[in-house]
Amino acid sequence: MRVVVDFDLCESNALCMQAAPEVFEVRDDDFLYVLQENPPEELRSKVEEAVRRCPKQAIAIED
């Protein structure tokens, strides 16, 4: 699983961080950092939750 963020769309709403903190972190500079671009399979449902919650639909999973 590969996580791809469209940073032109991302507005740091930080909902992804709430859904999958192992993978997404909005830091104090208010930018989103992807902590693991290839997260392990056991995080798939959390990452899917992050994809779903993103108000900008800026996150995609490429298998």
Place this chain on the structure above:
Amino acid sequence: MRQVVVVGASLAGFRAVEELRHQGYDGSITVIGAEAHLPYDRPPLSKQILAGTWEADRLPLTAIGKDIADLDVEWRLGVAASGLDLGARQVSLGDGARVPYDGLVIATGAGVRTLPGQPQLTGLHTLRTLDDCLALRRDLDAGPQRVVVVGAGFIGAEVAATARQRGIDVTLLEALATPLQRALGGEIGVVCGDIHREHGVDLRLSTGVAGFDDDGRGRLTAIRLTDGSTVAADVAVVGVGVAPNTGWLAGSGLVLDNGVVCDATCLAAPGVVAAGDIARWPNNLFGELMRVEHWENAQEQGAHAARRLLGQVVPYEPVPWFWSDQYDRKIQLAGRSSADDDVQIVDGSIEERRFVALYGRAGRVVGVLGMNRPRPVMEYRQLIAAGTSWADALAR
């Protein structure tokens, strides 16, 4: 359960469908939608679509890892539900059809309110649907001399900001002395108004609409105000809130009181759940009968209601969250806030338009508002979910 009907081709309805399939439900699903469109995303309507930077082809909702066809849904679009027979388990439609169900998701959302006696005039708009948005955009594309926005709530504020950023002169009317006074309290409401003034909006507070003038052929020419003045404008947008679309449920036996009243698990009647703007349910976390008109709630509650229909009896206890984009400011609000709460700025400052405000009530932290501070909003949201005391939240 073999026959699920979802009334409302909305975000809540769509997420309910997606969750039903995700949970392995393999019976039939019929979605009934009053609009002619497949489910689409509404937040960009007052922002990117109205600004002209996005086209409507970016709006359709998508299912994760699936084509929408894989959801195997019968779409009945462009026809509204007109009635519900709980005993016979049938939904009736505006075209006379009757659709049987053994599981029903009510997700008909909310519709715009209008002003008392508001006339039908060319140039006079409301904004809720894609068609509303495209009609308003055509009028903005024509280069109006001035747009008047009635109501400085979040939709009105976003429309004002988008029009202003298109270089159009904007007058923003608010009946109260402070924008968002009841929701956010005076101090924060003042900031929300000042942002517009700083961007050249003619913001008029404590001012309502006395009437609309037209050219005798049904085209808007001016808005008369309650202070006796008149503003010449060829476009106006009324943004005075929404009301739940419960009309089709009148007499059905469901409890209707500012929405469809559900139990704590989103169940409205045996085999019937409700989700999104129309659902009112006791949120145990806040001890309050709650109805939420936010994007995130529509999808979370849609999924929760779908699981409830499948027999997962779990109370729905979210901390509501939403955002609003205006100019280069992002406002985010989690939890519940009201004018009566204690308010403390805990990060940044109002002067720099970058801050976090906490709301406390009865010894607990109940809400957080951030302006261009997304990370702390999420952190405080988790404290609200954990029932953190006001003192502990402030000491964080």
